Amino acid sequence: MASVDSPGSSEFEVVVRLKPEVLDPEARAIQETLTRIGYAGVKAVQVSKRYILTVDDRSGQGATLVDSVAREFLANPVSETFQVRKL
């Protein structure tokens, strides 16, 4: 298994979240509870999933690979968006 310390490997973060127009019941529940327990100053909550991928980046194609993984697998383009960032 590749570790981030192995030569040529890079870590990438993929954050997947629901599109803004899609209701997220979990986020709504969190915000409602925050309001109830006294944190009325919190005006919006978004919940996302964060994946950390360690990939072979020797050819410099790591970001392209991760983008493809996110697009094809980690996110569902029907309901979700994603962002990729090199760590």
Add this chain to the structure above:
Amino acid sequence: MKRFTSTGTPRIGLIDFPGSNCDKDCADAFWRHFGIRLQPVWHTERSLPKLDAVLLPGGFSYGDYLRSGALAAHSPIMTEVKSFVAKGGPALGICNGFQILTESHLLPGALLRNNSRKFICKPVDLMAGSGESVYGRSLAGRRLKMPIAHGEGRYYVDDDGLRRLKDHGQVAFRYVDQAGVPSLEANPNGTRDNIAGIVSENGRVLGLMPHPERATDLLIGGSADGLAILESFLSSFM
């Protein structure tokens, strides 16, 4: 289009994933009511036996990890199922099977967490839509009662997608109230336009969240309306 054998007993593949849990209910319903033995096909298989149709049962394939149906959609057997469907083969996906069909892009849209945040298990009333599919032709306007049992059954598609579904007569079932109206009160999970089930553009693939196989005996669940849907599925290739 490929011709499917219509002689003898139909051969229906029951696609089993780790976490499928409605497979035996489906097998029981098809055997007792139609004398058909479903043929179990394990998710790791890389070929399908000679089949007339495939059935994707409900459950929690792969523990619903990533998204409901997402990992199952990438299992080896789904490559074969996609190829079968591409040749015009009929498919029926129930509950998790519907989620797998959308994640496999065999049906448009996505199934998201219920807006109530609750797992809902209760009987619902459905109204069958019209359309050119075998389901539309045989069931249009019929009221059917059967159970739903899901935590992630909120059908989502964007405005353009919804318009396409309507324009092509692909809305197969909608949740309705006692008066037969697809009202807000009848919508159990926040699904768009009260959609409970849709068919593919060619009408050969049906996905629905309600469980027709659980409504095949009056003694269990108080409704046998599910038989009408299973019969329509059979009539699509018999």
